[in-house]
Amino acid sequence: MHLELISFKICPFVQRAVITLLEKKIDFDINYIDLKHPPDWFLEISPFGKVPVLRVDDKVLFESAIIVEYLDEISPPSLHPSDPFRKAENRAWIEFGSNINVEQYSMLIAKDQTAFEEKFQALRKDLQRLEQQLGAGPYFNGEQFSLVDAAYAPPLMRFNLIERYYDFKLFENCPKSTAWQKTLLSRESVQHSVVQEFETLFTSAIRDAGGYAAQWFLE
Ligand SMILES: N[C@@H](CCC(=O)N[C@@H](CS)C(=O)NCC(=O)O)C(=O)O
Missing domain, CATH: 1.20.1050.10 (Glutathione S-transferase Yfyf (Class Pi); Chain A, domain 2)
Structure with missing residues (x-):
């Protein structure tokens, strides 16, 4: 499975996904874009036109909280409390x-x-x-x-x-x-x-x- 995080260098929402990836020691590529001039390919895959977007092979996830939950689920143990x-x-x-x-x-x-x-x-x-x-x-x-x-x-x-x-x-x-x-x-x-x-x-x-x-x- 190949993970690519579409990012912006000072975005706090991107950063929470990066922290999760690093905590979980998950391999990933990071692809920084210029949000002032977002490329067409990005606008096509990002429904809100926002980063982060996570490409998982040929599929796409958006919204940082959802991305982080997904990362947590594919790499146990969970970083959420169990209760x-x-x-x-x-x-x-x-x-x-x-x-x-x-x-x-x-x-x-x-x-x-x-x-x-x-x-x-x-x-x-x-x-x-x-x-x-x-x-x-x-x-x-x-x-x-x-x-x-x-x-x-x-x-x-x-x-x-x-x-x-x-x-x-x-x-x-x-x-x-x-x-x-x-x-x-x-x-x-x-x-x-x-x-x-x-x-x-x-x-x-x-x-x-x-x-x-x-x-x-x-x-
Ligand atoms: N609710 C979104 C917020 C993400 C967000 O606001 N990203 C900003 C950068 S920090 C963005 O992409 N802004 C571009 C725009 O609004 O056009 C998430 O949690 O992923």
Whole structure:
């Protein structure tokens, strides 16, 4: 079976699939495309026109959460908890993580200060809610790394990066999230889940978007 992940170098949804592939030690090829100029072949196979798309031989899967579930099923043992309620709850929090990806990006490209503040407050509220959900750690479910960790590592990596440029204080009074972020960022699969030039690409994207936050990412 041949797996090819159609990707974009700074996409957090792609990154959760890459982390899962690395955790599971599954062989795969990665094919980066330019989302500003998506090739015709990509638009033909991606129903939403979005990455990631996983080609499995001559078949195609889309939507990161679905791709990750598929990868988990073809390579036991599962990275989900076995208890059905806990598993469903993890899936719900993965969905919450998808929303955090969207909120993070919206904040970073918000056009003016008012829009930025609004996005910032929404994000902070969600991060505080997430904090309440965390237990003793070190991972979301305790001792074992799971798919919910793979879903949050990408936004937590980006928060860590942007706070090195400007102290947004997003995690003020969130000690559990801060510890979780540190644990995830030190994990090998997470460290190898982005390209070497990730920081340059990500900060350039914020700068090029020309929003209120761009001022903190000037060259
Ligand atoms: N719900 C999708 C979201 C994926 C997504 O938003 N991908 C972005 C890049 S990070 C994309 O491909 N955007 C292209 C577009 O919207 O045209 C998933 O989980 O796979």
